Amino acid sequence: MSADELRMDLEELRRLEGLATRPRVVSLLSNEIRSVDAKLASRAAPVPTPAPQALAAAAAPAGPSYVTLGSFSWDQDNEKIRVYVFLENVDQEKVETTFKPMSVDIKFHDVKGKNYRCAIPKLNKEIVPEKCKIVVKPTKIVITLWKASSGNWLDLHYKEDKFKPSMGKEKDPMSGIMDLMKGMYEEGDEDMKRTIAKAWSDARSGKTADPMKGLP
Numbered sequence: 330m331s332a333d334e335l336r337m338d339l340e341e342l343r344r345l346e347g348l349a350t351r352p353r354v355v356s357l358l359s360n361e362i363r364s365v366d367a368k369l370a371s372r373a374a375p376v377p378t379p380a381p382q383a384l385a386a387a388a389a390p391a392g393p394s395y396v397t398l399g400s401f402s403w404d405q406d407n408e409k410i411r412v413y414v415f416l417e418n419v420d421q422e423k424v425e426t427t428f429k430p431m432s433v434d435i436k437f438h439d440v441k442g443k444n445y446r447c448a449i450p451k452l453n454k455e456i457v458p459e460k461c462k463i464v465v466k467p468t469k470i471v472i473t474l475w476k477a478s479s480g481n482w483l484d485l486h487y488k489e490d491k492f493k494p495s496m497g498k499e500k501d502p503m504s505g506i507m508d509l510m511k512g513m514y515e516e517g518d519e520d521m522k523r524t525i526a527k528a529w530s531d532a533r534s535g536k537t538a539d540p541m542k543g544l545p
Contacts, residue, residue: 428458
């Protein structure tokens with residue numbers, strides 16, 4: 330049925346509704362008017378046009394996927410760190426580097442049809458991004474990170490010092506010592522564990538106020 334025929338039916342139904350007096354007839358006519366009105370509205374509704382943003386999102390290709398390079402070696406001197414990534418057939422022009430004071434993100438594109446990524450989200454200490462560089466060699470990649478302050482790094486990745494006592498104001502003053510004892514217990518040999526366990530037990534039972542007393 331065309332839109333014009335629906336409009337004619339709608340006008341006729343409304344005339345009949347105005348003439349009807351019995352409630353049941355009026356109700357039937359009202360329902361039919363709503364039905365025809367809905368059909369007419371759907372015929373007249375324009376086809377929605379996708380927003381420019383939606384079109385752009387649909388047209389944009391998906392981002393490249395990467396194989397994570399979690400295994401690499403490194404060494405250091407007083408001024409810099411050298412990270413060695415063992416990957417062949419890398420094109421220097423297709424390497425993307427992001428150096429930040431506390432992180433490193435290196436992407437190797439189109440290496441035998443694959444993309445690789447080597448990232449350290451949080452370094453042990455700060456570096457100087459503008460001095461860092463990367464050199465691609467036939468069988469490996471050398472990443473040079475310049476230390477912000479000279480000295481030795483215990484690790485390449487950041488690690489929180491579990492032996493550092495907490496200085497929070499709301500903590501018990503002894504909590505830092507107890508944390509230290511827990512760390513010593515976990516790392517110590519059997520003799521150390523027995524000594525710490527006894528000192529800990531004595532402190533909790535009230536035999537001594539100093540849990541470190543008696544430790545070697």
